[in-house]
Amino acid sequence: MIEYKKPYFLDHSFKYIEDAIGCSNGSGDGIYTERCETWIKNKLGVKHLKMTTSCTHALELALQVIELNKGDEVILPSYTYPSTANAVLLAGGQVVFSEVESKHLTLDPTKLESKITSNTKAIIVVHYGGICCKMDEIMSLAKKHHLVVIEDGAQSFLSQYKGRYAGTLGDFACLSFHGTKDVVAGEAGALLFHDDKYITNVNIFRQKGTNQASYKTGLVDFYEWKSKGSSYAPSDFLMAILLGQLELSQEIIECNQKIFENYEKHFKNNDYIGLQNYSRKSEFGLHNGHLFYLIFWQVEQASAFIKYMADENIQVLTHFVPLYESEMGRTLMGDTQPFEFEKNMGRRLVRLPVHPLLDENQQKQVLFVADSFLRRLI
Numbered sequence: 001m002i003e004y005k006k007p008y009f010l011d012h013s014f015k016y017i018e019d020a021i022g023c024s025n026g027s028g029d030g031i032y033t034e035r036c037e038t039w040i041k042n043k044l045g046v047k048h049l050k051m052t053t054s055c056t057h058a059l060e061l062a063l064q065v066i067e068l069n070k071g072d073e074v075i076l077p078s079y080t081y082p083s084t085a086n087a088v089l090l091a092g093g094q095v096v097f098s099e100v101e102s103k104h105l106t107l108d109p110t111k112l113e114s115k116i117t118s119n120t121k122a123i124i125v126v127h128y129g130g131i132c133c134k135m136d137e138i139m140s141l142a143k144k145h146h147l148v149v150i151e152d153g154a155q156s157f158l159s160q161y162k163g164r165y166a167g168t169l170g171d172f173a174c175l176s177f178h179g180t181k182d183v184v185a186g187e188a189g190a191l192l193f194h195d196d197k198y199i200t201n202v203n204i205f206r207q208k209g210t211n212q213a214s215y216k217t218g219l220v221d222f223y224e225w226k227s228k229g230s231s232y233a234p235s236d237f238l239m240a241i242l243l244g245q246l247e248l249s250q251e252i253i254e255c256n257q258k259i260f261e262n263y264e265k266h267f268k269n270n271d272y273i274g275l276q277n278y279s280r281k282s283e284f285g286l287h288n289g290h291l292f293y294l295i296f297w298q299v300e301q302a303s304a305f306i307k308y309m310a311d312e313n314i315q316v317l318t319h320f321v322p323l324y325e326s327e328m329g330r331t332l333m334g335d336t337q338p339f340e341f342e343k344n345m346g347r348r349l350v351r352l353p354v355h356p357l358l359d360e361n362q363q364k365q366v367l368f369v370a371d372s373f374l375r376r377l378i
Helices: 010-023 029-043 056-064 082-090 109-115 135-145 198-205 214-218 237-247 249-268 299-311 328-334 358-373
Strands: 047-050 072-079 093-099 120-126 146-151 172-176 189-193 277-278 292-296 349-352
Touching: 010 029, 010 237, 029 047, 029 189, 029 237, 047 056, 047 198, 056 082, 056 146, 056 172, 056 189, 056 249, 072 082, 072 189, 082 093, 082 328, 093 109, 093 277, 093 328, 109 135, 120 135, 135 146, 189 198, 237 249, 237 328, 249 277, 249 358, 292 299, 299 349, 299 358
Parallel strands: 072 093, 072 120, 120 146, 146 172
Antiparallel strands: 047 189, 172 189, 277 292, 292 349
16 A cells, blocks of 8 residues: 555664653653754754644644734634634634635635724634745735734745745744654644743643743742643654754655655646646745645546556545535535635545655656556546
8 A cells, every 4th residue: 555644764763752751751851852843943143932732732832922802803714624713713803704815715804904904913824735825915915904923834844935944934934743744743732922921821831821931940949720721732652753854854855845845847748637736836936745636627537546446456545625614614614615726625635645664666657657547537
């Protein structure tokens, strides 16, 4: 079976895992957490960074510290993972969906301003598939309307936008190191931010609503419950895995990029009438090659393609249902169906295998089998 995703040489982390087991109980904010935070901060050039138990928790943390009030609205793309919207709801805000553009499935800045009201507090951008949103236009709108911008960078670690890394472009950014990503820890994430004014609230909320961070650094003699909070510090065992992966990260990304370029070249050179679109490289700089998708015109075509590939021992996957089409989304929006382009996207979009262990022969096999199916469509 040619698998959709496979982690890259996790055994590189064994020495760190053994050390972590020998020198700690594995709880949060140990030496490997510190080493991962330092590595990522130095690589990306970001001022503040806190490791979290997931990207979902990083999103929740960001939404909590900007202190949404009742009625505050947060705009986010209609095509994204539920974590993006859940973070808003858990913080007491209201979700407002906006359209994605057709080329990269990222937030369309030309449709964004019409969604902004006097109640809008923030915009969450999602760098889908590792391709950065059009951040110049979005940040300009945010500045004009005094809005906070949060980057959902779950899929975009080490992607770039005009020479700057994803995660350094907005007011906050959230990264994922989930096992389905490229650089993995099993379950982990990170929250990045620039403004010093958020440090205290981030530290307190992340550590169960206590000032434990101040206690550990000797600023106070004891720590206590200061406000509401949760437990977002990842196990140091997971951070030991992540450190080994960070050391391999450039190799991982470069392999993914080559696979992406190989796929893109093939689909540029073949005009398949059954496809509405396919992944294309970013025009704003290097991206991490996280995924490569095909968008079929019809749901039935996509379903048949998935079965055809599976019969040839190739794993291909759909992706998330647009939130406005989901059960929860309909609860929030009613029966309105305003997003024509995104209609049935979760069932029409199919992702091809992309990971560093996918060799050239396997890539050729993926394209050969895909081609044999797509040429039959009329």
